[in-house]
Amino acid sequence: MPSAGILVIGNEILSGKVVDTNSPFLCRELRALGVDVERIHVIPDVIETIAQDVREMSERHEFVFTSGGVGPTHDDLTMDGVALAFRQPLELNKSVAERIERAQGHPPNKSQLKMAFLPSGAVLLDAGDLWFPVIVVKNVYIFPGIPELFRKKFLSVRDRFRGVPFQLKRVYLMQRESDIAHYLNETLSEFPDLLMGSYPRTGEGTYHVMVTLESRDPAYLGRALDALLARLPAEAVQKVE
Amino acid sequence: MPSAGILVIGNEILSGKVVDTNSPFLCRELRALGVDVERIHVIPDVIETIAQDVREMSERHEFVFTSGGVGPTHDDLTMDGVALAFRQPLELNKSVAERIERAQGHPPNKSQLKMAFLPSGAVLLDAGDLWFPVIVVKNVYIFPGIPELFRKKFLSVRDRFRGVPFQLKRVYLMQRESDIAHYLNETLSEFPDLLMGSYPRTGEGTYHVMVTLESRDPAYLGRALDALLARLPAEAVQKVE
Numbered sequence: 001m002p003s004a005g006i007l008v009i010g011n012e013i014l015s016g017k018v019v020d021t022n023s024p025f026l027c028r029e030l031r032a033l034g035v036d037v038e039r040i041h042v043i044p045d046v047i048e049t050i051a052q053d054v055r056e057m058s059e060r061h062e063f064v065f066t067s068g069g070v071g072p073t074h075d076d077l078t079m080d081g082v083a084l085a086f087r088q089p090l091e092l093n094k095s096v097a098e099r100i101e102r103a104q105g106h107p108p109n110k111s112q113l114k115m116a117f118l119p120s121g122a123v124l125l126d127a128g129d130l131w132f133p134v135i136v137v138k139n140v141y142i143f144p145g146i147p148e149l150f151r152k153k154f155l156s157v158r159d160r161f162r163g164v165p166f167q168l169k170r171v172y173l174m175q176r177e178s179d180i181a182h183y184l185n186e187t188l189s190e191f192p193d194l195l196m197g198s199y200p201r202t203g204e205g206t207y208h209v210m211v212t213l214e215s216r217d218p219a220y221l222g223r224a225l226d227a228l229l230a231r232l233p234a235e236a237v238q239k240v241e
Numbered sequence: 242m243p244s245a246g247i248l249v250i251g252n253e254i255l256s257g258k259v260v261d262t263n264s265p266f267l268c269r270e271l272r273a274l275g276v277d278v279e280r281i282h283v284i285p286d287v288i289e290t291i292a293q294d295v296r297e298m299s300e301r302h303e304f305v306f307t308s309g310g311v312g313p314t315h316d317d318l319t320m321d322g323v324a325l326a327f328r329q330p331l332e333l334n335k336s337v338a339e340r341i342e343r344a345q346g347h348p349p350n351k352s353q354l355k356m357a358f359l360p361s362g363a364v365l366l367d368a369g370d371l372w373f374p375v376i377v378v379k380n381v382y383i384f385p386g387i388p389e390l391f392r393k394k395f396l397s398v399r400d401r402f403r404g405v406p407f408q409l410k411r412v413y414l415m416q417r418e419s420d421i422a423h424y425l426n427e428t429l430s431e432f433p434d435l436l437m438g439s440y441p442r443t444g445e446g447t448y449h450v451m452v453t454l455e456s457r458d459p460a461y462l463g464r465a466l467d468a469l470l471a472r473l474p475a476e477a478v479q480k481v482e
Contacts, residue, residue: 011438014277014280015278015455016269017438018440019265027254027256031257036255039282039284040283041280042281042282071441073418073425074422110422177313181351184315196315197258200312200387
């Protein structure tokens with residue numbers, strides 16, 4: 001099954017000025033597609049740091065997605081980092097320069113031209129009605145940090161990443177986590193390929209713990225769910241969905 | 242100035258079931274305290290992965306903060322990972338076991354007792370009115386994933402991390418980023434120690450770009466702000482705050 005790493009690039013997130021909403025969006029999307037997100041890194045706008053993380057993630061994962069650092073200003077260094085990661089020069093991509101000119105009706109200025117310098121060998125994927133394409137270098141898919149553009153661009157290329165999606169069941173329990181932990185452990189021993197999560201909640205609410213069961217095999221998931229429910233005291237289960 | 246790494250541990254975040262709000266909270270808090278967050282990693286509930294990232298971050302940064310994986314269930318593996326990172330055994334911490342017994346009036350069951358097994362040499366920091374302390378192993382501060390508890394616990398120990406805070410100025414501009422990028426670059430050449438960010442917004446709004454200027458030296462920040470404003474066309478500036 002394909003695996004992915006997400007690299008969020010931007011001092012504004014590490015300094016707490018902006019909350020990253022792109023990686024939560026991408027985690028949900030990739031999960032629904034059947035791609036395992038194995039890691040997210042949030043790193044600063046530093047060329048060498050970007051290069052190191054891009055190189056590592058590119059080797060470890062089938063797909064790498066980057067967010068941020070692709071605009072016209074001094075702190076937009078993602079292309080420089082990706083170029084350094086793969087020891088490829090940045091070069092003027094005439095197709096991108098022409099798209100900028102077509103979009104605005106006059107030639108790009110110096111700052112806009114910066115956005116047309118891409119790592120050698122970059123592939124352009126058309127992004128629906130947006131004039132700036134999705135840039136791909138080896139297995140690294142480069143997206144802008146602005147959430148609205150990130151989403152539009154990802155959705156325009158989403159179907160490339162389709163795998164076998166996970167099936168999910170949720171069991172809501174009225175007991176405390178420490179009182180039901182042994183039922184979970186027994187079920188996991190019997191179904192070792194099951195992915196199981198246990199999420200307590202605090203404060204007011206109708207349940208104490210949400211237990212999630214996941215598998216790509218619906219029949220296996222059904223048997224595991226039945227086995228867990230058979231172990232739990234009936235009064236502990238508030239609902240299953 | 243002290244630097245920090247944040248390690249968010251949990252499959253539920255990578256699979257898109259839960260949005261991590263702890264690292265944004267911690268970034269804001271640490272920024273206000275004067276601590277530089279240099280990296281955030283989100284990783285799965287896998288002992289070896291936790292161990293590797295804890296070890297690397299512990300070497301690179303002055304402080305490491307972990308979020309998640311400290312409850313009583315099978316997927317709570319943070320203590321195992323920290324113990325492996327530093328090649329220290331997990332051992333029963335009697336003080337924690339006693340706190341559990343005091344809090345509930347009877348001895349801990351097997352699942353609760355799991356929470357009292359800590360890496361050898363762990364230090365306990367009292368966390369205000371919460372019965373479970375903050376656990377510290379070397380320079381690694383271990384926090385629970387539940388946001389309410391994470392916040393209460395961090396606030397109870399916050400003053401340990403006080404450095405020299407950054408001063409921040411924001412300039413809101415009515416022009417497009419690519420039209421003002423050269424003013425930013427010129428200002429940065431003159432003030433190389435300035436931290437400057439440029440954040441375009443899309444959609445409806447009263448400004449096109451927010452430029453942030455930051456320094457720990459208020460006088461330097463003031464001179465840099467004046468220099469930038471002198472370069473910008475007066476009609477481009479909507480407000481400064």
